[in-house]
Amino acid sequence: MNLIASIKECIQAGHPVTVEQAKELYESATDDEIQALSLIAKARFHKLDEATYLIMSIVNYTNICVAKCSYCSFYRLPHDKEGYLLSEDDVSRKVSELKSLGGTLVGFNGGFHPKLRIEDYAKLFRGIRTRFPTLEFYEMTVAEFMFSCKVSRITYAEGARILKDSGTKWVTGGGAEILNDSFRKRHSPGKYSVKDYFDAQKEILDCGLGSTATMVIGFDESIDERFDHLNVLRDFQSMNHNNLASFLCWTYKPYNNELGGAEIPTIEYLRWLGICRIFLHNFRNIRTSVLTKNTDALIALKYGANDFDLPTEDEVTQKAGASISREFDAILKVASDLGFKVRHRSPWPTRIQ
C-alpha cells in the first residue's frame, strides 16, 4: 500500500499515524494530497463546510520578564523604563473595550515577572471576573503559571489548587512554541524544560482546570523538532483523556527581537496545519491563527482547521510585526467566500471531548 493510502486508512480508523509517515507526507506530498487527507481527518469531528469563531483579546498585563527568550519582541527586564504592570482598573478598561466590540473571551498574557506570586494573579483574575461575569477568561499561560509557582515556592499542584479555589477555570497552553529541549536550550534556556511543561499541564488538568495546546512555527526549528512537539503533545493528550480542549498553531513574527529571520510562506503554514490535523487524531479542535496570518489563516479551514479567533489586541505579536484588523465583517466574508458557513460560538466548556 502506498503512503497516501495507508495514511488514509489510519485516519478513517481513528488510529494515529507514525512520525515517519507524517514526515514523509509533509516532505513529499502535494498540497492537494495533504489538503484531502486533512479534510478526511477533520470530517471525523466536524462538517466540512462549517467553521466557528469568537471575538477575543489578549490583555498583556505586564511586559516585565526575566526569561529573555531570543525570539521575543515584547519583554522588558525589571527596572527598564518601558516596563509596566497594569492595575486592575487598567485591565478592566481593556476588557470593557473588548466587550463593547462584541468579544466574549479574554486571554491574559504577561511575562515571567519576578515578584508576582500565584496569589497576586488569583486576586487580579478574581477582581476582573467579578466585574465581567458574562465573559470567559484564559487566565494564565502554562509558562507563566510555572514561573509564578517557582516564585511562590509552591508545587504546580498547589498553584493549580489556589487558582481553582479562587474561581479560575482555564490556564491555557500558551508559551509552548516548540516543545523540544534542544530548541528550548537554543532560544529560551530560562523558561522551562519540556518535561517541566507537561508536569505543569498535568497538574492543571488533574485539578479540574481547563487547558489547551499551542505551537509556534517559523523560527529556525528543524522538521524533526516540530514533529517532536506534535508527538509529545499527542502522547500527553492520550494519557490525559483527551482533555486539552484545542490545538492552535501560529507563526513566528521576526521583527524587533534578537533572533530575527524571515516569516515563513503562507503555504508552509497551511501544509503544516494540515499535517497537525492528520497527526493529532485525538484533538477535536484545530484552530487557525488570524492573529499572525490575517485572512490567509482562513485558507487553513481547507487544511483541517475548524475554528479561529477574531483578535482585537495583542501586544506580544504586534511588537513582533503582526497587524490586527477589527474589520470583522470583512474577515468573515473571506471565510464565506471560501465556501464556509461561519458561526459565532460561545467559549467552550473546560471538558469538551
Ligand code: SF4
Ligand atoms: S516569550 Fe514570554 S517568557 Fe519569553 S521573554 Fe517573551 S514574555 Fe518572557
